Amino acid sequence: MFINNDIYISPRFSRRNYVDLGLSLESSPDIWRIAVQIFEDRIKGRYLDSIHKLIEEDPNRNGFSAMALMCLLVDTFMQFRFGLPQSENRKSKWNYIVFMNEYLNIREDISSIFYSDIRSGILHSAETKNGSYLIPDDYTTIEPLCIERKTILKVSVRGMFRDIVQYFQNYCNELMDANNVECRRNFITKMDDITLKYDVLNGDLELWAVIVDNANNIFHDFKRVPFSYSISEFDQAIIINSRGSRFDIKIPFSDIKQSLYYTDPKARHYIVNSWYIDSILKEFPEAVERYIRNNAA
Template sequence: MPFKISKKYFNDKWTDLGLTEDNGDNWAEGILIIKDRFDSPFFNHLDNIKNDEFSGFVIMSIDCLLIETLMQFYLGVDNTEINYSGENWKAFRDFLKQSSHFNTYFKTNKICNVFYQQFRCGLLHQAQTKQKSLIKVCQPDFVILADTTNVDKGLIIDRIQFHQNLVLEFEEYIEKLKTNETNFKGENLRLKAITKMDLICAE
């Protein structure tokens, strides 16, 4: 029985497209489905609350979820464990260091791991950031060290700039699907998207 995978689409709409890497006529519709899969449950709602003074925890929590989900689309996997064997922080490392929208600030494995532990895990498991990490708005750089002598003490992140950069990353992903490009491993993004969406639509 068909079920909804986004606000506009049921799962059979995707499966009926019968997508392959190069059947371009159907890819325009396929990309709209993928975009709505992200927009309707996530990005659209975040737009509605982004100006609320106390929305930082919600926005950063969902941004972390979106990073992990985008990585699953990039790699064509059902869950992050498949590629990272219990070291899920490495998925965030690969995302943050490979993205042109984040890698200016996330240059080292250490800073990526601090983000994963103190933001992703802190927010999703304990509803708080850890150590001295903070979520702020209106700071000049979107990531600064809480203690300039010790990255382990935490990060101070401007959640508006962080989210804007994540939106740019997603928009870039959509454009790469349109032009049939590869991921950071040199693997075809359309084929990976087909694998991920087939898993979603088969559930």
């Protein structure tokens, strides 16, 4: 969330609150305690508190939404545990299965079915798949059932929440133990990715954050043709989707930085697709002015 010229990575803590810690394996227990507090606020404030409210208000009605959030949380926990900046497309299913097996005590074969029928079913199709289903009651978290020689899953919403909360508490305790070097190293890798990825424009967080927060809004180029854009962190680029065009246009962040060195619009026209850059940046005059003052003077 972009609030008061800063990115908030949790309800109470900003990106700067974490970055300023300079967290490392050698950091003091007090520094690690603050880092874990930030992580706890992120997970509780954005996920666990909301899931708890949904379940307690009406588990029959809200169980599906609660499970969707829990599936996202398992992805997040897996990335922190294994030190992954993001899910690896070709390995994401296997990583998910390994995590559920090792840290949620769910057999690999059952974890595989959960990934396909529950996690991917809900997140990609907004439904459970292949006959697997959810129940609101607090029974066994995941119960496999054999129906017509096919295994389906009966998944308890309350049971899943209980197990996730327990894992979360155990993980935070592990982070406070300096002997858990790999756990801490992987945590730093993931938190650094969350907090430092906004520094791609010469460290100017404000301009980058404004662009990210407005991604996929509808803008217009010089011909008043509407277009939208999205952010590709992997390619370090803005991806333009223009109405009437069959192909997306990729604009590297370096082009954006380069264009800001030229105050005369005519001088920027040699940059390919500069009109898209101008169309986007003119929406954020204060952030652009601050960037030029701090970096392009």
